[in-house]
Amino acid sequence: MNPVTRLDPSTATPADDLLFASIASDVRQHGYSINTMALPPTLAQALGEHVRDMHPDLFAPAATGRQLERSRNAFVRRDEICWITGAALAGREWLDWAERLRVYLNRELLLGLFSFESHFAHYAPGDFYRRHYDAFRGETNRVLSLVAYLNPGWQPDEKGELVLYRDGEDQEGIRVVPALGSVVVFLSEDFPHEVLPAARDRYSIAGWFRVNTSIGGRIDPPR
Numbered sequence: 500m501n502p503v504t505r506l507d508p509s510t511a512t513p514a515d516d517l518l519f520a521s522i523a524s525d526v527r528q529h530g531y532s533i534n535t536m537a538l539p540p541t542l543a544q545a546l547g548e549h550v551r552d553m554h555p556d557l558f559a560p561a562a563t564g565r566q567l568e569r570s571r572n573a574f575v576r577r578d579e580i581c582w583i584t585g586a587a588l589a590g591r592e593w594l595d596w597a598e599r600l601r602v603y604l605n606r607e608l609l610l611g612l613f614s615f616e617s618h619f620a621h622y623a624p625g626d627f628y629r630r631h632y633d634a635f636r637g638e639t640n641r642v643l644s645l646v647a648y649l650n651p652g653w654q655p656d657e658k659g660e661l662v663l664y665r666d667g668e669d670q671e672g673i674r675v676v677p678a679l680g681s682v683v684v685f686l687s688e689d690f691p692h693e694v695l696p697a698a699r700d701r702y703s704i705a706g707w708f709r710v711n712t713s714i715g716g717r718i719d720p721p722r
């Protein structure tokens with residue numbers, strides 16, 4: 500077996516640097532950042548192939564709700580998820596990339612991001628995730644949400660957009676097509692968002708950078 504060469508996960512490469520700089524400046528100015536064809540193409544390709552190859556049994560219905568009241572709520576969300584552990588190479592490379600972004604954002608924005616968790620999500624045709632926040636003030640350690648899309652050749656009539664609302668009042672939102680390589684970052688407590696039903700299988704990664712403060716006496720509460 501050939502040894503696999505991996506980059507030092509803590510240092511941004513020149514290619515990452517441009518993207519990371521624009522994410523940092525968007526988040527500083529607006530609290531969110533939307534980037535098309537942003538993931539390194541080989542990484543996007545590898546993740547897309549990996550997620551489509553994964554055995555369906557690895558995916559489980561996603562839970563909703565606040566920290567202590569988690570339950571499956573099929574009225575709120577219908578997707579199935581699989582947490583990314585880094586056991587497979589594509590997942591490992593994704594976690595390394597997110598780690599470089601974490602280090603970069605901490606340096607630029609002083610957010611004190613401490614850790615990262617993420618899962619693959621599969622939305623079968625018709626699946627959705629209703630308007631929601633990823634974090635509620637004082638209830639979770641999630642500070643910054645990161646979503647990446649893994650769908651080559653997405654057509655406009657296939658729908659399945661992410662709608663990112665600018666605040667609690669916004670009803671119009673900004674629509675993001677879930678096309679391969681697009682990356683969206685936003686402050687988890689500030690931007691409600693939803694996933695519209697799609698006409699074909701829709702694959703994404705949702706992740707969260709977290710801080711390490713204790714909440715209600717519990718340190719680093721469970722997902």
Ligand SMILES: O=C(O)CCC(=O)C(=O)O
Binds near residue numbers: 628646693703
């Ligand atoms: O897949 C997406 O577009 C976003 C998913 C999402 O909002 C979530 O998992 O919290």
Ligand SMILES: [Fe+2]
Binds near residue numbers: 631632633692
């Ligand atoms: Fe979300």
